Amino acid sequence: MSSTNLKPGGEIDAYCTSCKADRTHRIIALDRDGKTPKKVECLSCKGHHLFRLTQAQKDAAAAHKRASRGDKSAPAARPRGGGAKSHAVATKKREEDQAASWERAVVGKDYAAFKPYRIDLSFAKNDLVRHSKFGDGVVVTVLDPAKVEVLFRDGPRMLAQARTAS
Numbered sequence: 001m002s003s004t005n006l007k008p009g010g011e012i013d014a015y016c017t018s019c020k021a022d023r024t025h026r027i028i029a030l031d032r033d034g035k036t037p038k039k040v041e042c043l044s045c046k047g048h049h050l051f052r053l054t055q056a057q058k059d060a061a062a063a064h065k066r067a068s069r070g071d072k073s074a075p076a077a078r079p080r081g082g083g084a085k086s087h088a089v090a091t092k093k094r095e096e097d098q099a100a101s102w103e104r105a106v107v108g109k110d111y112a113a114f115k116p117y118r119i120d121l122s123f124a125k126n127d128l129v130r131h132s133k134f135g136d137g138v139v140v141t142v143l144d145p146a147k148v149e150v151l152f153r154d155g156p157r158m159l160a161q162a163r164t165a166s
């Protein structure tokens with residue numbers, strides 16, 4: 001764990017060569033780069049020694065190395081659940097973006113600017129659509145000649161187009 005405000009007198013977790021365990025240490029001196037502790041004092045045994053990463057940090061670094069070499073036996077670096085959370089955040093962000101795009105495209109537009117949606121009509125990107133069920137929307141993507149993606153207030157929907165009504 002590298003921190004930017006390391007300074008002599010500050011405390012840091014490190015491996016103690018005397019205790020042979022991870023201990024809290026007080027920083028005596030920083031390395032020349034001013035970012036890495038060089039000499040530390042163990043708060044448990046009061047011994048002075050060069051700074052060493054904690055066993056936990058070394059294990060993590062070794063696991064990371066194994067993982068980056070593609071060793072399948074290495075423990076997974078990312079805990080389960082973290083991915084799901086960031087996915088939820090991404091989804092929320094996308095929904096907010098869509099709501100903003102929908103507002104920009106649709107709100108305040110003239111009634112006559114909207115094309116009533118009918119399955120036999122063809123639509124182009126940015127066409128304004130009035131759907132009897134979903135309300136007002138804007139064409140965001142023409143997926144293929146028979147399918148368009150329309151962004152409505154509650155999100156995008158796939159609609160069929162250019163189908164001959166039978």
Ligand SMILES: [Zn+2]
Nearest residue numbers: 016019042045
């Ligand atoms: Zn010690």
